Amino acid sequence: MKKFGNFNIVAxxxxxxxxxxxxxxxxxxxFNESRLVTVWGGFSTKWYVELMQNQGIKDAAWVxxxxxxxxxxxxxxxxTIAGLVMTRFGNFRGRTLFSGMIYAPMVMPExxxxxxxxxxxxxxxxxxxxxTVTLAHITFSMCYVAVIIQSxxxxxxxxxxxxxxxLGCTPFHTFRLITLPIIMPAVVSGWLLSFTLSLDDLxxxxxxxxxxxxxxxxxxxxxxxxxxxxxINAVSTILVGLVTLGVITASIxxxxxxxxx
Amino acid sequence: xxxxTTTEPWLDSNQKPYIQIENVTKxxxxxxxxxxxxxxxxxxxxxxxxxxxxCGKTTLLRMLAGFERFTEGRVLVDGEDITEIPPHxxxxxxxxxxxALFPHxxxxxxxxxxxxxxxxxxxxxxxxVEEMLELVELTDFAKRKPSQLSxxxxxxxxxxRSLAKQPKLLLLDEPLGALDKRLREQTQFELMDIQExxxxxxxxxxxxxxxxxxxxxxxxxxxxxxxIQVATPTQxxxxxxxxxxxxxxxxxxxxxxxxxGQDEKGTQLLSEDSKSIIYATQKVxxxxxxxxxxxxxxxxxxxxxxxxxxxxxxxxxxxxxxxYGGSFSTYHVKLENGRQLTAIxxxxxRTAEHHLTWGDEVYLHWAPHSAVxxxx
Amino acid sequence: xxxxxxxxxxxxxxxxxxxxxxISIPYLWLLFLFLFPFIIVxxxxxxxxxxxxxxxxxxxxxxxxxxxTIQASFxxxxxxxxxxxxxHAYLSSLKIAIISTILxxxxxxxxxxxxxxAPTQWRAILLMLIILPFWTSFLIRVYAWIGILKTExxxxxxxxxxxxxxxxxxxMNTDLAVYIGIVYSYLPFMILPLYANLEKMxxxxxxxxxxxxxxxxxxxxxxxxxxxxxxxxxGCFLVFIPVMGEFVIPDLLGGSETLxxxxxxxxxxxxxxxxxxASAVAIILLAxxxxxxxxxxxxxxxxxx
Numbered sequence: 001m002k003k004f005g006n007f008n009i010v011a012x013x014x015x016x017x018x019x020x021x022x023x024x025x026x027x028x029x030x031f032n033e034s035r036l037v038t039v040w041g042g043f044s045t046k047w048y049v050e051l052m053q054n055q056g057i058k059d060a061a062w063v064x065x066x067x068x069x070x071x072x073x074x075x076x077x078x079x080t081i082a083g084l085v086m087t088r089f090g091n092f093r094g095r096t097l098f099s100g101m102i103y104a105p106m107v108m109p110e111x112x113x114x115x116x117x118x119x120x121x122x123x124x125x126x127x128x129x130x131x132t133v134t135l136a137h138i139t140f141s142m143c144y145v146a147v148i149i150q151s152x153x154x155x156x157x158x159x160x161x162x163x164x165x166x167l168g169c170t171p172f173h174t175f176r177l178i179t180l181p182i183i184m185p186a187v188v189s190g191w192l193l194s195f196t197l198s199l200d201d202l203x204x205x206x207x208x209x210x211x212x213x214x215x216x217x218x219x220x221x222x223x224x225x226x227x228x229x230x231x232i233n234a235v236s237t238i239l240v241g242l243v244t245l246g247v248i249t250a251s252i253x254x255x256x257x258x259x260x261x
Numbered sequence: 262x263x264x265x266t267t268t269e270p271w272l273d274s275n276q277k278p279y280i281q282i283e284n285v286t287k288x289x290x291x292x293x294x295x296x297x298x299x300x301x302x303x304x305x306x307x308x309x310x311x312x313x314x315x316c317g318k319t320t321l322l323r324m325l326a327g328f329e330r331f332t333e334g335r336v337l338v339d340g341e342d343i344t345e346i347p348p349h350x351x352x353x354x355x356x357x358x359x360x361a362l363f364p365h366x367x368x369x370x371x372x373x374x375x376x377x378x379x380x381x382x383x384x385x386x387x388x389x390v391e392e393m394l395e396l397v398e399l400t401d402f403a404k405r406k407p408s409q410l411s412x413x414x415x416x417x418x419x420x421x422r423s424l425a426k427q428p429k430l431l432l433l434d435e436p437l438g439a440l441d442k443r444l445r446e447q448t449q450f451e452l453m454d455i456q457e458x459x460x461x462x463x464x465x466x467x468x469x470x471x472x473x474x475x476x477x478x479x480x481x482x483x484x485x486x487x488x489i490q491v492a493t494p495t496q497x498x499x500x501x502x503x504x505x506x507x508x509x510x511x512x513x514x515x516x517x518x519x520x521x522g523q524d525e526k527g528t529q530l531l532s533e534d535s536k537s538i539i540y541a542t543q544k545v546x547x548x549x550x551x552x553x554x555x556x557x558x559x560x561x562x563x564x565x566x567x568x569x570x571x572x573x574x575x576x577x578x579x580x581x582x583x584x585y586g587g588s589f590s591t592y593h594v595k596l597e598n599g600r601q602l603t604a605i606x607x608x609x610x611r612t613a614e615h616h617l618t619w620g621d622e623v624y625l626h627w628a629p630h631s632a633v634x635x636x637x
Numbered sequence: 638x639x640x641x642x643x644x645x646x647x648x649x650x651x652x653x654x655x656x657x658x659x660i661s662i663p664y665l666w667l668l669f670l671f672l673f674p675f676i677i678v679x680x681x682x683x684x685x686x687x688x689x690x691x692x693x694x695x696x697x698x699x700x701x702x703x704x705x706t707i708q709a710s711f712x713x714x715x716x717x718x719x720x721x722x723x724x725h726a727y728l729s730s731l732k733i734a735i736i737s738t739i740l741x742x743x744x745x746x747x748x749x750x751x752x753x754x755a756p757t758q759w760r761a762i763l764l765m766l767i768i769l770p771f772w773t774s775f776l777i778r779v780y781a782w783i784g785i786l787k788t789e790x791x792x793x794x795x796x797x798x799x800x801x802x803x804x805x806x807x808x809m810n811t812d813l814a815v816y817i818g819i820v821y822s823y824l825p826f827m828i829l830p831l832y833a834n835l836e837k838m839x840x841x842x843x844x845x846x847x848x849x850x851x852x853x854x855x856x857x858x859x860x861x862x863x864x865x866x867x868x869x870x871x872g873c874f875l876v877f878i879p880v881m882g883e884f885v886i887p888d889l890l891g892g893s894e895t896l897x898x899x900x901x902x903x904x905x906x907x908x909x910x911x912x913x914x915a916s917a918v919a920i921i922l923l924a925x926x927x928x929x930x931x932x933x934x935x936x937x938x939x940x941x942x
Contacts, residue, residue: 004759008751012763015748019770019824022781025791029784038784038794082663092660101667103934107875109882109926111899112919115906116674119916122691123677139670142663151941162328163361165348167375167426181365200774203884207906217776224776224889228784236777243772251765 023240030233047234057235060219064199067130067215071137072194078138079145079194080187084179086146087153102147105140113140114207121208128210136208137198144197145190152186185253192250196243269493270303271479277340279304279462280325280430285334287320287486294320296486297334307456307463309473312483313509318466321483322432325464326355338429349378354428358435360419362407368418369394369403375426393421396455413444420452424459433465437472449475470510474498482506498558503637507556514562514602515635516555520547526573527629530555534600540573541632554635561631562604564592564617565624575626578602580619592617594625675923682916683709693912713917722901723918727925729896733812733887734880737819741876742869744820745827749868750861752828753835764832771825779818779889786814786890810892818886823879827872834868835861867936874933878926898922 004012030048034041051057082102105113117136121128160182164174180187202217209215216235223232270276278301287295294317302308310318323329325336327348335344343351354375363371369390376386394400397417407415416436423431436452437445453476456463467473473480474494481491482505490502501507504515516539521529527542530553541555569575576596584591592604604625617623684693694710717723752763770778785791786809793805808814842864846856862869884899891897898918905915 004751004755007747008754011747011751012755015744015751016766018744018821019767022778022785022821023770023773025785026777026781038787038789038791078663078666081659082667085660085663089656089660092657094664097672098660098664098667099938100931100934101671103937104930105671107878107930107933109879109884109899109922111882111884111902112678112923113671115902115915115919116678117670119677119681119912120670120674135670139667142666146663147937147941154941157359157361159357159359159361160363162326162348163355163357163422164363164374165328166326166351166353166355167422168349168378169374170349173378178363182363196772200776202776217774220776220780221885224780224783228780228787232780233784236774236780239777240773243774244769247765247769247772 026233027237027240030230030237032230032233035230047230048238051231051234051238054231056214057216057219060214060216063130063213064216067134067137067205067213068195068198071134071141071198072191074134075138075141075194076145076187076191079142079190080149080183082142082146083149083153086150087156102143105143106147110201110203111207114204117204118207128208128213130209130213133205133209133213133215136204137194137201140204141194141197144193145187148186148190148193149183152183156183188253189250192246196246199239199243270306271301276303278302279306279339280464281337282321282325283335283337285321285324285336286332287317287324287329288332294486295324298486298488299334300481300488300491302462302464304462305456305460307453307476307478308465309477309480310464310466310483311470311473311480311509312468314468316483317486318483319434320486322355322434322464322466325430326353326432327351352429353432354423354426354430355432356419356423356434356436358438360407360415360439362415362418362422364407367404367406368399368410371407371418372422372425375422379426389425393425396424396458397421412439412441413448416440416448420455424455424461427459428461430462430464433463435467436465438467438469445472446475452476474510482509484509500633501556501635504554504556504635507633507635512559512603512605514557514559516557516632518553518555520545520549520551520553522549528553528634530634534596534598535576536598538573539632540629541634542630543632543634545634545636547636551636556633556635557627557631559591559603559605560589560607561627562602562625563627564594564604564606565626566617566621568624569626571626574629574632575624576602577622577624580617580621580623583617583619592623594623678916678919681913682713682920683711684913684916685710685712686911686913691912692910710913713913714921716914717917717921722896723898726896726898726901727921730881730883730898731925733815733819733897734877734883737816737823737880738873738877740816741820741823741827742873745824745831745872746869748824749828749831749835752832753838760836767825767828767832771829775822776885778822779886782814782818782821782890783809786817809890810895812891812895814890814892815887815895815897818890819876819880819883822886823876826875830871830875831865831868834865834871838864867940871933871936871940874929874936878929878933881926882922 031043031045032039032041033044033046082098086099086102114136117132117139118128121132126132156179161174161179164178165171169177200217201215202221205215206218206221209218216239220232220235223229280300280302282298282300282302285295285298286293296317298317298321310321312318320329324331327343327346331344335342337343338352343353363374366374372390372393373386376389381389390403391400394403397420399414399417399421402410402414402418407418410418416439420436423433437448440448449472452463465473465476474497477494479491479493480497482489482497484505490497490506492500497506497510501510501513507513507515516530516532516534518530518532518539521531521538523529523544526540528545529538529540531537532539539555545553547553563569578594578596580592581595581601582593584593587608589605589607592606594602594604596602602625681693684695686692687694748767752760752767755763783790787793788805788807788809790809792808793802796802797805808817838861842860843856846860847853851859882899882902883897884903887895887897887900888903891900902915902918902922905911905918
């Protein structure tokens with residue numbers, strides 16, 4: 001059996017310490033009795049209790065969840081179509097532009113995306129609020145979904161679709177009964193990624209949102225600018241916990257599906 | 262199966278072809294995949310399309326299934342023009358090379374899929390699925406997913422699925438290509454049994470000439486989008502139409518030379534190899550001096566140490582190589598001019614009475630009626 | 638593959654006469670919400686700021702004639718080039734992006750290589766551990782470093798307690814803190830493409846090199862690195878391009894002298910409310926990034942197909 005080399009062990013230990021120590025410390029100090037983030041004053045959950053009483057944070061969390069849910073669902077539908085168009089529709093006029101519009105948002109600096117989408121809303125006199133944030137999030141999330149679907153489809157056997165057509169299934173039903181169930185794990189992971197991207201986004205939301213539609217990252221950002229507090233640690237811990245739970249569940253579902261298939 | 266007219270309908274001008282492929286052409290951009298091809302296939306035939314990869318056989322099959330558009334020409338099935346009918350409405354089913362089983366459905370769901378599309382009542386579907394499972398001997402595997410099946414089992418599920426709808430025509434794309442040799446040979450006979458039992462017309466695409474010979478009623482040999490020869494396996498093997506077919510089906514020794522006319526022993530060829538006249542019984546109708554070829558199957562070449570007591574077709578050479586194949590041995594014999602011929606001899610005796618070994622000087626000869634005269 | 642797909646049969650075209658409809662749904666969405674906004678940014682960058690809502694002049698002036706007069710103003714661009722702050726910000730962003738890409742590459746390569754070389758049963762879990770922080774909030778991960786790097790923060794506390802230093806290190810609000818933040822936040826983006834590439838690499842190639850008498854370190858430089866070039870490029874693009882316009886990290890960890898163009902843009906927009914200048918800043922940043930973005934798109938398309 002293969003064993004770890006010395007260099008590899010050191011690289012992994014140092015690398016993972018670097019990745020995880022900040023998060024672990026963040027979680028640890030959310031349970032700190034003391035208001036000072038550097039002095040351990042004993043274990044306490046009082047910051048979580050305080051968090052529960054902070055109406056501003058609760059409102060922001062609710063807005064964020066609504067935006068994330070709607071935007072990830074629409075983005076998954078649009079992105080799945082886009083991914084299929086990229087892989088199964090051959091050449092069509094404007095394909096290069098289409099592929100450019102799918103790949104560019106993934107690396108484009110967020111300030112540029114945020115600024116441009118905001119200026120468009122202003123030009124069209126669309127009031128900024130939850131709707132505009134949701135539209136913005138759909139736009140960049142769908143690109144990630146499209147790429148996930150695209151890479152799934154590259155290992156998809158075309159003759160499976162043909163077999164369904166051959167057996168008398170109409171093209172639409174073939175998509176519903178055959179293609180979609182087979183690529184479902186990719187669709188689900190696309191949805192999860194879109195959801196966390198939306199949950200995470202500060203910059204684009206700051207541009208696209210308006211009064212009454214403060215998202216959780218925007219709220220946290222304004223709190224952070226005022227200083228480090230255990231309360232921020234507490235809300236961060238909750239977010240990290242939820243995401244970790246989600247990712248682990250998703251990977252367990254994915255692995256089980258792989259085993260039964 | 263009792264009358265000769267039904268086993269060889271293509272010889273009977275009263276029989277109406279079941280599948281009529283008329284002047285079909287398929288172009289992919291500048292590339293012509295199928296070149297003005299016409300072919301009649303009769304009911305209950307087991308027809309093989311045989312050819313090297315890229316010859317257009319799979320394209321033709323996909324056109325019959327409806328996955329490729331016709332550039333020109335049309336196809337009739339049982340008198341009905343299906344050229345413009347989409348695949349899901351054609352009375353034709355296909356078994357895919359990759360089997361294309363739906364990975365998220367059990368074996369029985371896979372088989373039932375086509376029937377469900379026809380809105381067949383549930384109880385009839387179940388009954389039909391049961392029949393199909395019995396036919397391919399997979400009753401115990403009904404609840405399994407495709408990933409839990411072996412290659413041979415997957416192949417049978419794919420066959421059962423494509424037969425479940427009782428298609429007028431079943432297309433099989435390299436159906437046995439993914440199986441190992443033993444299983445492939447066994448499955449060939451199963452396939453023939455099933456075809457006879459269900460009386461479905463089969464069109465199979467294969468690059469394996471042995472497979473085509475074993476299973477087919479007729480073989481169409483294709484190259485570069487054209488049919489070169491359509492005939493029974495025996496005719497293809499014993500009377501190939503040109504060097505290409507002769508070379509593609511089995512091993513063959515080709516003698517190149519000039520036509521010197523006919524005499525009582527048959528057609529005379531001045532061989533380039535031996536610089537002597539060699540004979541074939543078959544007559545030809547070309548001017549003297551034309552370039553012609555003799556094709557001779559290796560098993561029709563006699564190999565002896567003693568000078569054979571015949572009056573023609575004797576060549577002298579030296580054994581270069583021996584391939585022991587159990588029931589037979591293959592000998593590579595080098596002629597004086599350096600040309601190498603292949604001869605096959607059945608190993609009838611266990612001990613080597615007529616023991617031939619490397620470096621032996623031997624004589625090769627053949628009966629004039631064993632050779633085929635080819636004009637191209 | 639293309640040949641087969643171009644030849645979608647007529648009947649399919651007929652049924653799917655929806656084909657174009659299907660294409661047009663995501664296409665129009667992206668056209669309208671991604672591409673069209675850039676045209677507006679371009680337009681506004683040629684306008685002049687005014688105290689109004691929206692705070693810029695119209696590019697087209699509808700006078701008495703049938704045709705509008707175009708009132709393009711290059712003031713914003715002239716302003717960008719006359720004030721050295723902007724040029725410095727671009728150059729400083731470029732410097733920070735290049736240095737942090739290199740740092741991320743070195744650290745990311747060591748980790749990706751070690752994971753790819755790890756025993757098979759460990760790889761999945763190690764990869765999962767790398768991806769996990771990538772799913773958690775960017776903002777939270779940057780925030781976590783504030784508590785560590787501040788002058789009275791955990792790092793200084795730890796170092797003084799051990800006795801390595803007696804005066805606290807000033808890291809917070811310096812470029813060093815920005816580098817730490819960027820490397821930390823973008824590390825998974827570097828590791829994932831590198832790992833995907835290194836994992837597929839045929840290890841027998843390394844054995845062949847060793848067999849032919851190549852020393853391990855030389856094998857690494859002459860075989861491993863060149864073969865993993867596609868992964869290196871993908872990772873570098875994924876880090877370099879977004880870092881060029883990074884806002885959160887310089888804003889939270891950097892000091893007042895940390896100049897990055899993303900922060901400048903944010904300031905022009907939210908604090909100065911000079912939308913034409915903010916637009917001009919974005920257009921120039923985009924012009925700098927358009928070539929790397931196109932390279933990235935090409936390399937990704939090749940990787941997928």
